[in-house]
Amino acid sequence: MLRIQDVTKQFRVGAFGGKSVTAVQNVSFEVAPGEVVSLIGESGSGKSTIGRLILGLSPATSGSITFDGLPVKSGKEYYRRIQGIFQDPFSSFNPVFKADRVFGMIKEAYFPAVPGPEWSERVEQSLRDVRLNPGQVLGKYPHQLSGGQLQRLLIARALLLDIKLLVADEITSMLDASTRIDVLNLLAELKSRGLGVLYITHDLSLGNYLAERTVVLRRGSVVEMGLTELVFGDPLHPYTRELLSAVPRLHEPWDDAATVDTCLYHERGASGGLLEAEPGHLVACAQLETC
Numbered sequence: 374m375l376r377i378q379d380v381t382k383q384f385r386v387g388a389f390g391g392k393s394v395t396a397v398q399n400v401s402f403e404v405a406p407g408e409v410v411s412l413i414g415e416s417g418s419g420k421s422t423i424g425r426l427i428l429g430l431s432p433a434t435s436g437s438i439t440f441d442g443l444p445v446k447s448g449k450e451y452y453r454r455i456q457g458i459f460q461d462p463f464s465s466f467n468p469v470f471k472a473d474r475v476f477g478m479i480k481e482a483y484f485p486a487v488p489g490p491e492w493s494e495r496v497e498q499s500l501r502d503v504r505l506n507p508g509q510v511l512g513k514y515p516h517q518l519s520g521g522q523l524q525r526l527l528i529a530r531a532l533l534l535d536i537k538l539l540v541a542d543e544i545t546s547m548l549d550a551s552t553r554i555d556v557l558n559l560l561a562e563l564k565s566r567g568l569g570v571l572y573i574t575h576d577l578s579l580g581n582y583l584a585e586r587t588v589v590l591r592r593g594s595v596v597e598m599g600l601t602e603l604v605f606g607d608p609l610h611p612y613t614r615e616l617l618s619a620v621p622r623l624h625e626p627w628d629d630a631a632t633v634d635t636c637l638y639h640e641r642g643a644s645g646g647l648l649e650a651e652p653g654h655l656v657a658c659a660q661l662e663t664c
């Protein structure tokens with residue numbers, strides 16, 4: 374189980390690093406085995422930063438991130454259990470090498486003793502598991518494969534490691550609509566095998582499609598989280614409501630979240646953390662800036 378507790382991330386910025394930007398602030402949530410949790414929020418809300426912290430690509434400023442009780446530790450053993458896949462599949466492949474080199478690298482690092490023929494069989498099985506035809510993708514260069522095929526290759530690579538958690542950061546945003554649904558269905562299938570997935574997206578409909586639980590981030594803080602049907606069916610925070618009702622508006626800037634007259638959080642006398650408005654549904658104060 375992935376457990377993120379009270380995590381804050383600040384980046385040093387400015388000419389001499391004299392200023393800091395708080396990208397993530399006091400964020401806590403969990404991802405259980407076989408569960409898909411979607412992390413949603415507009416651009417700059419801190420989603421990818423959280424993904425990078427979980428993957429050990431950058432250290433948290435404070436708070437703790439553990440997987441099965443052990444802290445994040447970038448290195449071979451950690452990546453055997455947790456892998457990340459990102460928006461642009463082409464950036465994960467070196468264009469001068471054949472795409473299936475990613476499998477050879479896994480063998481070298483993790484399974485050097487597995488005989489070649491057995492390894493080939495394992496690779497082919499993992500390709501079939503992600504509904505790729507080995508004959509159509511093995512031996513090809515990245516530019517000879519589609520974005521959807523490359524994302525599936527990366528998922529197949531992760532399956533060879535028998536990972537327990539996948540951090541999927543906007544993995545469908547560069548895919549066309551039908552390939553996107555195929556990849557989402559694939560993730561849904563993998564979770565039934567016990568894989569936990571943190572599905573990072575700014576596309577709410579995709580989060581809704583896949584996730585049991587949803588975490589809504591705004592400016593680095595969680596404003597609402599809980600069972601997806603509750604967050605989407607009865608959004609309590611004005612920011613979530615705005616996200617859900619947002620439609621593209623030409624020539625209009627994105628408005629700040631609308632303020633509300635009453636704040637459930639304060640009405641119920643909550644302080645610190647999130648208010649449990651109903652079982653499985655937590656919400657922050659509606660007036661983020663002023664309290």
Ligand SMILES: Nc1ncnc2c1ncn2[C@@H]1O[C@H](COP(=O)(O)OP(=O)(O)OP(=O)(O)O)[C@@H](O)[C@H]1O
Nearest residue numbers: 384386394396415416417418419420421422423575
């Ligand atoms: N290395 C960095 N140095 C300084 N600031 C950073 C760095 N990485 C991210 N930030 C800042 O942290 C904030 C959160 O960025 P992040 O990329 O996590 O947002 P996001 O929600 O993933 O956005 P998007 O959907 O556009 O990818 C932004 O204000 C961003 O400018």
